[in-house]
Structure formats: C-alpha cells, structure tokens
Amino acid sequence: MTGPHHQDHAGAKLGMWLFLATEVILFGGLFLLYAVYLARYPHEFATAGREMHLVFGTVNTVILITSSLLAAMAVTAIQRDESKTAVRCLGGTVFCGAFFLCNKYFEWSAEIGHGIYPNSSRLATGSPGESVFFSLYYLTLGLHGLHVLIGTALLAVVAVRVQQRTIHASNYALLENSALYWHLVDLIWIFIFPLYYLLL
Amino acid sequence: MTPIVRPVTVPSFWNDTGKSGVAAWIFSTDHKRIGLLYLYSVLAFFLVGMTLGGLLRIELMAPGRTIVGPQTYNALFTVHGVVMIFLFIIPAFPGAFGNMVMPIQIGARDVAFPRLNLLSWWLYVLGATIIIVSLFTGDGPPDTGWTFYLPFSERTGTNVSLAVFGVFIVGFSSILTGINFVTTIHQLRAEGMSWGRLPLFVWSLYATAWVQILATPILGITLVLIIAERLLGTGLFDPGRGGDPLMYQHLFWIYSHPAVYIMILPAMGAITEIIPVFSRKPIFGYKMIAFSSIAIASAGSLVWGHHMFTSGMSDRAILIFSFLTFVVAIPSAIKVFNWVSTLYKGSISLEAPMLFALSFILLFSIGGLTGLILGAAATNIHVHDTHFVVGHFHYVMFGGAGFAFFGAMHYWLPKFYGRRYAEKPALAAWVLMFIGFNITYFSMMLLGVKGMPRRYYDYLPEFAPLNLVSTVGSWILISGVILLLINLFRGLWKGEPIGNNPWGGATLEWTIPSPPPTENFDADPVVTHGPYDFRKTGMP
Numbered sequence: 001m002t003g004p005h006h007q008d009h010a011g012a013k014l015g016m017w018l019f020l021a022t023e024v025i026l027f028g029g030l031f032l033l034y035a036v037y038l039a040r041y042p043h044e045f046a047t048a049g050r051e052m053h054l055v056f057g058t059v060n061t062v063i064l065i066t067s068s069l070l071a072a073m074a075v076t077a078i079q080r081d082e083s084k085t086a087v088r089c090l091g092g093t094v095f096c097g098a099f100f101l102c103n104k105y106f107e108w109s110a111e112i113g114h115g116i117y118p119n120s121s122r123l124a125t126g127s128p129g130e131s132v133f134f135s136l137y138y139l140t141l142g143l144h145g146l147h148v149l150i151g152t153a154l155l156a157v158v159a160v161r162v163q164q165r166t167i168h169a170s171n172y173a174l175l176e177n178s179a180l181y182w183h184l185v186d187l188i189w190i191f192i193f194p195l196y197y198l199l200l
Numbered sequence: 201m202t203p204i205v206r207p208v209t210v211p212s213f214w215n216d217t218g219k220s221g222v223a224a225w226i227f228s229t230d231h232k233r234i235g236l237l238y239l240y241s242v243l244a245f246f247l248v249g250m251t252l253g254g255l256l257r258i259e260l261m262a263p264g265r266t267i268v269g270p271q272t273y274n275a276l277f278t279v280h281g282v283v284m285i286f287l288f289i290i291p292a293f294p295g296a297f298g299n300m301v302m303p304i305q306i307g308a309r310d311v312a313f314p315r316l317n318l319l320s321w322w323l324y325v326l327g328a329t330i331i332i333v334s335l336f337t338g339d340g341p342p343d344t345g346w347t348f349y350l351p352f353s354e355r356t357g358t359n360v361s362l363a364v365f366g367v368f369i370v371g372f373s374s375i376l377t378g379i380n381f382v383t384t385i386h387q388l389r390a391e392g393m394s395w396g397r398l399p400l401f402v403w404s405l406y407a408t409a410w411v412q413i414l415a416t417p418i419l420g421i422t423l424v425l426i427i428a429e430r431l432l433g434t435g436l437f438d439p440g441r442g443g444d445p446l447m448y449q450h451l452f453w454i455y456s457h458p459a460v461y462i463m464i465l466p467a468m469g470a471i472t473e474i475i476p477v478f479s480r481k482p483i484f485g486y487k488m489i490a491f492s493s494i495a496i497a498s499a500g501s502l503v504w505g506h507h508m509f510t511s512g513m514s515d516r517a518i519l520i521f522s523f524l525t526f527v528v529a530i531p532s533a534i535k536v537f538n539w540v541s542t543l544y545k546g547s548i549s550l551e552a553p554m555l556f557a558l559s560f561i562l563l564f565s566i567g568g569l570t571g572l573i574l575g576a577a578a579t580n581i582h583v584h585d586t587h588f589v590v591g592h593f594h595y596v597m598f599g600g601a602g603f604a605f606f607g608a609m610h611y612w613l614p615k616f617y618g619r620r621y622a623e624k625p626a627l628a629a630w631v632l633m634f635i636g637f638n639i640t641y642f643s644m645m646l647l648g649v650k651g652m653p654r655r656y657y658d659y660l661p662e663f664a665p666l667n668l669v670s671t672v673g674s675w676i677l678i679s680g681v682i683l684l685l686i687n688l689f690r691g692l693w694k695g696e697p698i699g700n701n702p703w704g705g706a707t708l709e710w711t712i713p714s715p716p717p718t719e720n721f722d723a724d725p726v727v728t729h730g731p732y733d734f735r736k737t738g739m740p
C-alpha cells in the first residue's frame with residue numbers, strides 16, 4: 001500500500017470489475033436462453049438468421065473495435081498527461097458510439113418495415129422458433145444498445161472533464177473505469193455478432 | 201420537528217458533526233447512519249408484511265370466506281411475499297447490520313464507497329416506493345405470488361409490470377451493497393486484521409456479498425423479461441409462441457435459491473458472534489465456519505432445480521438437483537455442530553440475544569431438515585405446493601433469519617444508541633414469539649402433510665381445527681413481536697446507559713465508545729488478537 005490515494009484507486013478498480021461481472025451475468029441470462037432455444041429450434045434459427053443484415057453487423061463490429069482501441073489510447077494518453085490527445089481519443093469513441101446507434105436505427109427500421117418485430121402479425125403466423133429468435137434478437141441487441149447509449153454518454157462526460165482538467169494524470173480513475181465499461185460493451189458485442197449474424 | 205433526538209449526550213455519530221436534521225440523515229454517507237436508515241426502513245416493511253401475514257391467517261381461520269374473497273387473498277399473499285422477501289429480509293442484514301457493524305469490525309472508518317452506499321439506500325427506497333405505488337394504481341395489486349410465474353403473470357390484468365420494475369430497482373440496490381462490501385473487506389481492513397482474524401460475521405457478509413453480486417443480475421434480466429413479455433409480447437415463455445415457461449422457472453430460481461443464502465448467511469454470521477460471547481468461550485472451529493459460509497454460497501448456486509421437481513424437468517435433472525441439495529446440507533450442518541460445540545462446557549448466560557441465537561439453532565435446524573424432505577424428489581411430490589412448504593420456509597426465513605435479526609438487534613443496537621432495553625420484557629417477548637411461532641408454523645406443516653395446498657383462500661372442512669390453531673398461534677407471535685419492539689426501542693431511547701462493552705465481546709466494535717463517534721476510531725486500530733480471544737478483552 002502506498003498511501004490512501006493508491007488504495008482508493010485500487011478500490012475503485014476492484015469495484016468496477018465486480019460491476020462488470022454483474023453486467024456479464026445480466027447478458028448471460030439472455031445467452032443462456034439463446035443456447036437453449038437454439039438447441040430446440042436449430043432449423044428455425046438458421047432460417048431466421050439468414051434475414052439478418054450482415055453488412056450492418058460487420059460495420060458495427062468494426063466501429064466498436066475501433067472505439068475500444070480509442071478508449072484504451074485515451075487511458076494511455078492521460079497516464080502520460082497528454083490531455084489533448086486523451087480528449088481527441090475520447091471524442092473519437094463517442095463519435096463511434098453515436099455512429100453505431102445510427103446504424104442500429106437504420107437496421108431496425110428496415111427490419112420493422114419488413115414486419116419483423118416481437119408480436120408482429122408476420123411472426124405470429126410464422127414458425128414459433130422464428131418468433132423466439134427475433135424476440136431474443138431484439139431483447140439482446142436492445143439491451144446492448146442501451147449500454148452503448150449509457151457508455152457513450154459517460155465517455156462524453158469524461159471527455160468534458162478531461163478538457164476541464166478535473167481528470168488528469170494523477171486522478172483518472174473515472175476515465176479508466178469508463179474505458180473498462182466501454183470494453184465490456186465491446187466484449188458483449190463480440191459474442192452477439194457471431195451468434196446472431198455469422199453462425200446461423 | 202426533531203424526529204431524531206440523540207439518545208445519549210456524549211459526543212457520538214448522533215451529534216458530533218453538528219448535523220442532526222432530517223437532511224443530515226437521509227443524505228449522510230456515514231455507514232452508521234445509513235445502517236440505521238436501513239434498519240428503520242426494513243422494520244417498517246416488516247410491520248407491513250406482518251400485518252398482511254396476520255390478515256392471511258385470519259382469512260384461513262375458518263373454511264370459506266372469512267374476511268376476504270379469492271382475488272384479495274391472492275393479492276394479499278403476493279404482496280406479503282414480495283414485501284417480506286425483497287423489502288425486508290434480503291436488505292435487512294447487509295443493509296442494517298452489515299453497514300453499521302462490519303466497517304467497525306474490520307477496523308475501518310467507513311465502507312469503500314460511502315456515496316455509493318447512500319445511493320444503495322436511495323435505490324431501495326425508490327424501488328419500495330414503486331412497489332407501493334403499484335398496489336394502488338393500474339388494475340389492482342399483483343396476484344401472481346412473489347414468484348411471478350409465467351405465463352400467468354403475463355396474462356393477469358393486475359399491475360404486475362410496475363411491481364416487477366420496483367423489484368428490479370431493489371435488486372440493483374442489493375448489487376451495489378454487495379460490490380461495496382467485497383471491496384471494503386478487501387481494501388479497508390486495519391493493520392493486523394488478517395483474513396484469519398476476521399470476525400465470522402464479516403466472513404458471512406463477504407460470502408453473502410458475492411452471492412448478491414453473482415446471482416442478482418439473473419433476477420434483473422428475468423424481471424426485464426417479464427416486463428418485455430407483458431409490454432412487447434416477446435412470447436419467450438409462452439408455449440403458444442414457441443417459448444417455454446420452464447425456462448422462466450429456471451431463471452427465476454437461479455437467483456431465488458441463492459437469495460435464500462443472502463437471507464440466511466449473515467444471520468448465521470450474527471449468531472456466530474453472539475454464541476461465543478454469551479458462552480464465554482472462543483468459537484469452536486473458526487476455520488470451518490468461515491469455510492462453510494463460502495461453501496454454502498458456492499454449492500448453493502447449483503441447487504435451484506429443487507423448486508421445480510413437479511414442473512416437468514427430466515428425471516436425470518431431478519436426480520442431480522436432488523443430490524446437490526443434499527450436498528448443501530453438509531456445510532449448514534457443519535455450522536450447527538460448531539455452534540453446539542461452542543456451547544459445550546461454556547458458561548452460558550441466557551440473555552435476550554442468546555435466547556434468540558439458541559432458538560435460531562433449533563428453528564433453523566427444523567427448517568433445514570424439512571428442506572431435505574422437500575429436496576428429496578420422492579417426498580417432494582407429495583408435499584409440493586402444500587402448506588408444508590409454507591411452514592418450511594417460514595422456519596428458515598423467519599425462525600432462522602428473522603429470529604437472528606431480532607437477536608442482532610438486542611446485541612448490537614445498544615452499541616449504537618448507548619442505552620439498553622429492559623431484560624425481563626425482552627425475555628417475555630422472546631417466550632411469546634417462540635411459542636407463537638411454533639404453533640403457527642408447525643400446524644401449517646402438519647396441514648401440508650395432510651394435503652392442504654398453499655395459496656388458496658378456502659379449504660376442506662377437515663383442515664379447520666389445525667388452521668384455527670395456527671391462526672391463534674399467529675396472534676401470540678404477533679403480540680410477541682410488538683412487545684419486543686416496544687421494549688427494545690423504549691430502552692434504546694430512555695433505558696440505562698451502557699459502557700463500551702456490555703456483553704464482554706472481543707471484536708473491535710466493543711473497544712470504542714457507545715455510541716461510536718463518526719470516525720469510529722480515534723487512531724487507526726492495530727489488531728493483535730483474534731475476534732474470540734476473550735482473555736484479551738480485560739473482562740473478568
């Protein structure tokens with residue numbers, strides 16, 4: 001232990017990791033349902049999966065990975081006390097987050113336009129497995145999208161505070177934790193992408 | 201208005217910051233004040249739940265309609281269950297005594313994240329408010345049972361969505377408490393407070409905190425899914441649309457069985473503090489008790505299926521869940537043996553906290569052993585969803601966790617008020633509660649064995665005599681609780697002042713003044729002996 005400051009920082013980080021664990025488990029419930037229903041309806045899932053827009057999924061994957069890189073660069077920058085670089089990196093992450101959500105908007109609009117949404121008459125008359133697939137799809141990606149929204153807002157706040165110098169080289173726990181949160185959002189997407197867009 | 205007067209005039213956390221208005225309490229980040237906020241909130245909900253429980257019993261006093269009809273009865277047991285589980289017993293120990301006592305026991309000045317701690321309480325209050333609002337708005341209070349089983353909870357017209365959202369918020373509060381406690385116990389232990397010197401109450405809270413962190417998110421997603429079923433029609437648990445109701449039950453019990461350990465582990469921890477102090481003997485088997493807390497927490501996460509033996513799982517799954525349920529009984533029994541061995545040849549003094557602790561051992565053992573009857577697949581089929589189950593879980597949650605909570609109130613609250621209750625009325629209250637409790641719930645177990653189902657407002661005439669007995673028992677029980685609370689709080693406000701260490705405990709909270717100052721310790725303590733080393737306390 002090197003003084004109370006160090007201890008606070010270590011504590012904040014431990015707390016954040018624990019929180020991230022709860023997020024993983026939260027999504028874990030949905031992935032569990034996915035696994036069970038996939039085993040039950042393999043063919044219906046495959047048919048439904050072919051309706052996904054691979055382009056949107058791929059673009060969003062690239063966006064999120066880039067944004068995670070930028071978030072990590074922001075942390076390195078602040079450790080070196082390069083506030084300007086940190087703000088720029090954070091700005092890039094926020095931009096990516098917003099871009100991701102725009103894509104999601106267009107993707108969902110297209111799908112809803114095709115009559116694919118929970119409880120739609122198209123799904124109600126189709127096979128039950130398909131309806132389950134799309135319900136899970138909307139719930140999982142919706143919850144993930146909500147996390148993207150929260151993460152983007154959080155990083156925007158952090159960027160402003162770096163700009164105002166309330167976050168700096170000797171006090172950057174908030175930046176580090178926000179970046180960790182963002183990596184989590186990214187990590188969950190790394191599971192979502194293959195499960196919904198690629199494998200089926 | 202001075203709602204909170206200070207109990208004793210020495211400088212303490214009640215007055216030494218000079219702030220004592222309502223705002224200085226509800227926005228305080230002091231772990232002791234937050235602990236008391238939790239204490240009063242959970243007690244308020246306990247009284248609400250107790251009133252509803254009393255009404256349930258009055259309805260069941262005689263066959264046919266006694267005071268309420270079927271729909272109201274359904275709402276009553278649902279709200280009784282939701283209030284008792286989510287607003288009383290889950291937040292009770294970590295929120296109240298975890299907050300008040302744990303930081304002092306490890307020699308810290310506060311928890312790791314004091315502001316997050318305050319947020320936890322506020323989220324709890326927010327969730328509770330939403331639950332209360334849900335009772336009086338929409339199309340009537342939820343009538344699904346506290347388990348919210350689908351597809352019924354999707355189809356019922358009552359106000360399920362809002363209530364479920366309230367529970368979601370309360371769950372979030374519970375997660376934050378868990379994160380705070382794990383971090384606190386890792387980071388803020390005083391010098392010399394090694395893991396092997398942690399009081400066992402802290403060990404139990406540590407295990408509990410992990411359960412809160414790892415299990416509650418599953419409840420969160422499950423509740424979100426209920427709301428999605430109702431509002432979006434996702435149909436994930438609706439057999440008509442390809443869903444499977446069994447999956448709901450799995451998700452629900454993956455949380456809700458471990459939740460039983462959120463209720464019982466810290467209760468066991470509190471008992472483990474009380475028993476050695478009132479036997480004037482070091483705890484027997486420190487390591488095994490600490491280990492068994494962790495063992496219960498981890499093995500307990502694999503047994504949820506024992507709630508679903510009649511739901512249509514495969515026989516193989518039933519066999520495995522049944523086996524694992526028996527495995528969890530082992531660490532629980534380890535604790536019981538250790539408590540009993542601690543008592544052996546101790547110089548036992550039967551004061552109020554000790555009476556609650558001893559009755560905890562008995563009632564929890566009855567609850568645990570009847571749990572094995574339910575955990576064995578063969579016998580489960582016969583008593584599933586009968587009043588036997590109702591009797592069983594009241595033995596665990598009320599006779600176990602509840603009695604431990606009352607014991608802990610008598611043990612620790614004098615510390616935080618600097619005054620104590622009168623002993624004789626406390627004993628009388630305990631006698632009433634103990635007798636009333638057993639009459640109420642043992643009758644229920646007998647009724648269950650005879651085949652009386654749970655969650656019905658009416659029953660066959662042959663069940664009438666035992667139901668009457670049970671209801672009369674509930675009156676004795678409730679009068680005991682009322683006497684207990686009046687005596688306790690009267691004493692805390694007006695009773696005799698106490699010194700630092702009224703019971704002769706060896707943990708750190710007994711080394712500082714009663715009530716403690718805001719900073720807890722004048723100088724950071726250095727720990728040189730174990731928590732049950734009574735030779736070092738300077739007591740006779």
Ligand code: HEM
Pocket residue numbers: 249250251253254256257277278280281282284285288289344345346347590594597598602653654655656657674677678
């Ligand atoms: C004051 C004393 C209490 C009385 C008289 C009482 C009475 C009852 C009765 C009669 C039922 C069964 C209703 C039925 O199935 O038809 C019941 C259910 C229940 N009680 Fe209590 N109870 C009391 C205290 C508690 C406490 C302290 C807890 C928990 C800590 C608790 C938790 C529950 C739960 C979870 C249910 C199940 C609700 C459901 O079926 O959804 N009760 N109670």
Ligand SMILES: [Cu+2]
Pocket residue numbers: 456457460503504506507
């Ligand atoms: Cu269970």
